[in-house]
Amino acid sequence: MLKRAQALFLGLLGPVVALATAGNVSAESATRQLNMPQGVTEVSQAAYDIHMIMMWICTVIGVAVFGFMFYVMYAHRKSRGAVAANFHEHHVVELIWTIVPALILIVMAIPATTALLKVYDTENADIDIKVTGYQWKWQYEYIGEGVKFMSELRTSQDEIYGRAPKGEHYLREVTQPLVIPTGKKVRFLITGNDVIHSWWVPDFGVKRDAVPGLFTAAWAKTDIPGTYVGECTELCGIGHAFMPVVVEVKPEAEYNEWLAAKKEEAAVYASTIGKEWTFDELMVRGEEVYERSCAGCHQSDGKGIAGVFPALKDSPIALGAKEGHIAVLINGVPGTSMQSFADQLSEVDIAAVVHYERNAWDNNVGDLTQPIDVLNYKQGQ
Amino acid sequence: MAHGPATLADGWLKYISRWVFTTNHKDIGTLYLWFSFAMFIMGGAFAMVIRAELFQPGMQLIKPEFFNQMTTMHGLVMVFGAIMPAFVGLANWMIPMMIGAPDMALPRMNNLSFWILPFAFAILTSTLFMEGGGPNFGWTFYAPLSTTYAPDTVNYFIFGVHIMGASSIMGSINIIATVMNMRAPGMTYMKMPMFVWTWVITAFLLVAVMPVLAGAVTMMLMDINFGTSFFDAAGGGDPVLFQHIFWFFGHPEVYIIILPAFGVVSQIIPTFSRKPLFGYSSMVYATAAIAFLSFVVWAHHMFTVGMPIAGELYFMYATMLIAVPTGVKVFNWITTMYRGSLTFETPMLFSIAFVILFTFGGFTGMMLSIAAADMQYHDTYFVVAHFHYVMVAGAVFSGTAAVYYWLPKWCGKMYDETMGKLQFWIAFIGFNITFMPQHFLGLAGMPRRYADYGLQFADWNMVSSIGAFMYGGAQILFLYNVIRTIGWGKPTNDPQVWEGAEGLEWTLPTPAPYHTFATPPKLK
Numbered sequence: 001m002l003k004r005a006q007a008l009f010l011g012l013l014g015p016v017v018a019l020a021t022a023g024n025v026s027a028e029s030a031t032r033q034l035n036m037p038q039g040v041t042e043v044s045q046a047a048y049d050i051h052m053i054m055m056w057i058c059t060v061i062g063v064a065v066f067g068f069m070f071y072v073m074y075a076h077r078k079s080r081g082a083v084a085a086n087f088h089e090h091h092v093v094e095l096i097w098t099i100v101p102a103l104i105l106i107v108m109a110i111p112a113t114t115a116l117l118k119v120y121d122t123e124n125a126d127i128d129i130k131v132t133g134y135q136w137k138w139q140y141e142y143i144g145e146g147v148k149f150m151s152e153l154r155t156s157q158d159e160i161y162g163r164a165p166k167g168e169h170y171l172r173e174v175t176q177p178l179v180i181p182t183g184k185k186v187r188f189l190i191t192g193n194d195v196i197h198s199w200w201v202p203d204f205g206v207k208r209d210a211v212p213g214l215f216t217a218a219w220a221k222t223d224i225p226g227t228y229v230g231e232c233t234e235l236c237g238i239g240h241a242f243m244p245v246v247v248e249v250k251p252e253a254e255y256n257e258w259l260a261a262k263k264e265e266a267a268v269y270a271s272t273i274g275k276e277w278t279f280d281e282l283m284v285r286g287e288e289v290y291e292r293s294c295a296g297c298h299q300s301d302g303k304g305i306a307g308v309f310p311a312l313k314d315s316p317i318a319l320g321a322k323e324g325h326i327a328v329l330i331n332g333v334p335g336t337s338m339q340s341f342a343d344q345l346s347e348v349d350i351a352a353v354v355h356y357e358r359n360a361w362d363n364n365v366g367d368l369t370q371p372i373d374v375l376n377y378k379q380g381q
Numbered sequence: 382m383a384h385g386p387a388t389l390a391d392g393w394l395k396y397i398s399r400w401v402f403t404t405n406h407k408d409i410g411t412l413y414l415w416f417s418f419a420m421f422i423m424g425g426a427f428a429m430v431i432r433a434e435l436f437q438p439g440m441q442l443i444k445p446e447f448f449n450q451m452t453t454m455h456g457l458v459m460v461f462g463a464i465m466p467a468f469v470g471l472a473n474w475m476i477p478m479m480i481g482a483p484d485m486a487l488p489r490m491n492n493l494s495f496w497i498l499p500f501a502f503a504i505l506t507s508t509l510f511m512e513g514g515g516p517n518f519g520w521t522f523y524a525p526l527s528t529t530y531a532p533d534t535v536n537y538f539i540f541g542v543h544i545m546g547a548s549s550i551m552g553s554i555n556i557i558a559t560v561m562n563m564r565a566p567g568m569t570y571m572k573m574p575m576f577v578w579t580w581v582i583t584a585f586l587l588v589a590v591m592p593v594l595a596g597a598v599t600m601m602l603m604d605i606n607f608g609t610s611f612f613d614a615a616g617g618g619d620p621v622l623f624q625h626i627f628w629f630f631g632h633p634e635v636y637i638i639i640l641p642a643f644g645v646v647s648q649i650i651p652t653f654s655r656k657p658l659f660g661y662s663s664m665v666y667a668t669a670a671i672a673f674l675s676f677v678v679w680a681h682h683m684f685t686v687g688m689p690i691a692g693e694l695y696f697m698y699a700t701m702l703i704a705v706p707t708g709v710k711v712f713n714w715i716t717t718m719y720r721g722s723l724t725f726e727t728p729m730l731f732s733i734a735f736v737i738l739f740t741f742g743g744f745t746g747m748m749l750s751i752a753a754a755d756m757q758y759h760d761t762y763f764v765v766a767h768f769h770y771v772m773v774a775g776a777v778f779s780g781t782a783a784v785y786y787w788l789p790k791w792c793g794k795m796y797d798e799t800m801g802k803l804q805f806w807i808a809f810i811g812f813n814i815t816f817m818p819q820h821f822l823g824l825a826g827m828p829r830r831y832a833d834y835g836l837q838f839a840d841w842n843m844v845s846s847i848g849a850f851m852y853g854g855a856q857i858l859f860l861y862n863v864i865r866t867i868g869w870g871k872p873t874n875d876p877q878v879w880e881g882a883e884g885l886e887w888t889l890p891t892p893a894p895y896h897t898f899a900t901p902p903k904l905k
Contacts, residue, residue, distance in 0.1 A: 033821075034825065035821075036824045044757075046753055058745075069715050072719050073718070073725075077725075088658065088661065105704060112752070116697070159439070160439055166439060171438075194525070194530065196525075205757060207759055208687060209687060211620050211686065212615075214614070216687030233829075241828075241834065307534075308514065336529070337530045
């Protein structure tokens with residue numbers, strides 16, 4: 001408790017310290033961070049520089065204006081015997097304080113424009129990555145490489161709801177981070193699948209809305225390897241705070257190894273799609289997928305939220321024909337929050353979660369759903 | 382004078398009928414003010430729920446679903462239910478008295494525009510008790526989260542917004558008609574008090590943009606119920622279109638909130654400086670310039686949406702320009718104080734705090750206008766801090782100042798100065814403890830509308846929550862002070878009330894009679 005109070009006290013002194021030592025604060029002392037990070041790219045550096053210029057200009061103007069105001073409040077108070085003057089106009093002064101701020105603005109517009117041009121310099125990229133926002137996860141696709149995966153929050157519901165101690169990376173950890181190499185210009189093509197999200201990595205100075213039906217571009221190039229954490233910054237529903245962005249920057253050789261491994265993984269997966277799964281295997285995998293991708297809306301107990309998200313327990317779809325159940329996952333339900341999971345989940349995962357929903361919470365249908373069923377449905381479409 | 386108002390002595394039925402059927406501008410002003418205070422307490426309670434949940438990381442008290450309803454309802458209730466009606470109430474009370482008119486120009490419409498408001502908010506808040514819950518898509522209700530992905534209760538929200546819009550439009554027409562037609566002989570436009578000027582300009586803004594809001598929610602209604610695709614990309618629509626329409630309303634809306642606050646402060650500072658307002662005509666022109674600029678800067682709320690660079694540059698430059706007329710106003714207020722004879726009663730304290738904190742919010746606003754830096758600030762707590770500095774320390778502080786300033790004139794009783802000052806200091810300190818740390822949170826990377834956050838944000842969130850409870854407590858004290866004044870305050874009959882007060886309203890007896898200026902006053 002004392003330590004906490006001490007930390008708070010130091011924090012309250014923070015503004016002074018921040019101005020004196022303004023600069024990059026490393027991740028270890030993130031609790032003490034008060035200022036915008038300088039980040040690791042040209043763009044984030046440009047944003048930081050213009051931010052500091054603006055802050056200093058505002059500070060100087062503020063000190064001058066409020067300094068004068070406090071002097072007036074001290075010197076011209078009635079209790080000190082001040083007698084009111086009666087002037088109420090002075091054209092020259094009024095003209096000066098209209099023109100001078102306008103001139104300051106024109107001067108400020110120059111670095112502001114240069115910085116913005118840098119943000120928009122998305123041409124001649126070495127690598128293109130498509131970033132798609134889903135409720136509530138990110139999908140990354142390496143264009144032309146055949147590598148595509150989902151990146152979801154790894155923090156457990158138990159940690160969030162206080163049933164387990166919170167880990168060091170609470171809400172800052174994902175199942176699979178985005179990986180990019182050092183020294184290459186990476187272009188992000190950002191879009192949304194359902195509602196609008198926003199993809200933000202502060203250390204890259206990249207924040208772009210992920211709008212359905214629209215592609216926006218941003219870029220990053222850095223020489224500093226490391227793990228950079230960001231967030232979704234556009235309200236996107238109940239999981240808004242639970243879809244962080246994690247990017248790992250690796251030296252080029254390591255990146256190439258990682259990419260090759262990813263490609264192999266995809267090939268191996270394609271060859272095992274015909275495997276027959278047992279009832280229990282499907283239940284275990286299905287529960288895992290359900291908790292990650294479905295429980296946010298339909299809840300862990302399958303009861304949903306009345307009026308918003310339908311219950312799956314005793315639902316006619318879960319108790320009905322297998323094909324109809326698979327169809328809902330593949331196609332989604334147009335006009336509702338139920339999206340298509342065809343691109344989000346693998347055939348194995350869809351099969352497992354359908355199987356789980358049909359056999360959990362006393363939905364004892366008892367049948368088996370195999371990946372091949374899902375594949376057949378997809379191909380039959 | 383024909384008749385006085387019915388009091389409780391005439392029986393309950395008569396007393397209630399008086400308020401329901403009243404066409405008296407003072408009664409309607411009172412109704413608006415009490416209604417807005419009730420909404421202020423309700424919106425404040427929602428904020429307390431938000432801050433209590435954010436006191437520590439993790440989900441402790443509520444679920445994210447309800448958290449989103451709270452952030453949405455807090456914004457909607459505060460903007461449309463608390464701040465806007467409060468200033469309409471002040472306008473109703475003061476504009477006729479300031480321009481020497483017997484009443485508002487359209488008294489029956491005045492009654493209607495108030496009495497539909499409680500229904501609008503009853504409809505809106507009733508959704509919290511319905512299956513599916515209240516609106517959960519933020520007060521900016523971006524499509525498609527507010528259309529395809531919204532709970533069914535969104536239709537109630539749309540209906541409620543329509544009624545609020547109708548109320549605002551009627552109120553504005555009334556103010557414009559009153560000021561244009563009912564000024565006392567000799568009260569030329571350039572002699573009107575600043576409060577009247579700021580309200581006329583605000584009324585024009587309202588008439589211009591409330592229909593745009595109505596259009597936006599109607600398009601949502603069509604998308605949800607009638608199969609259109611204005612905002613649905615899958616049907617050929619565009620979610621970004623919604624944002625353009627919303628902010629074409631939304632940016633003038635924030636000036637609708639702040640301009641009457643400017644007007645209030647421009648009345649109070651000269652009074653307690655015992656010196657005329659400096660640069661009256663430049664104040665009028667600056668207000669008009671701000672109103673004009675408000676129509677041409679809307680997309681600075683959308684810097685991260687992926688506009689072409691030419692659009693970004695234009696909206697950045699146009700937004701930066703707002704600093705010029707706003708600066709003129711701040712310099713004028715300070716120069717009004719310069720070489721005055723200052724005293725620091727509660728209304729003056731709130732007004733000075735307004736000037737300092739609003740200007741601080743203006744500085745962060747200027748930082749936000751720089752598009753490249755906004756890529757980092759956008760949708761973080763830095764923005765939350767910014768707009769609470771201009772909305773709370775701006776509009777709410779000035780509304781509080783106005784109540785203390787005019788309350789003796791309204792009820793003929795003086796508030797307790799010590800209690801007023803106590804409220805001021807608790808509010809001032811509480812406010813800054815709440816919102817100053819939110820700048821740091823935003824810069825360090827905490828997005829807004831987050832039900833939960835990483836451990837690195839824990840300290841400042843706790844500080845912010847403590848400040849919020851303190852600020853909330855100050856409002857209870859405010860309610861106590863007002864009730865105590867009306868009930869048991871020290872009676873006063875001094876028409877001028879304040880030594881330095883100038884203007885027609887201070888020539889009337891205290892308390893102000895039910896009917897005033899039945900014959901137009903003669904201006905000096």
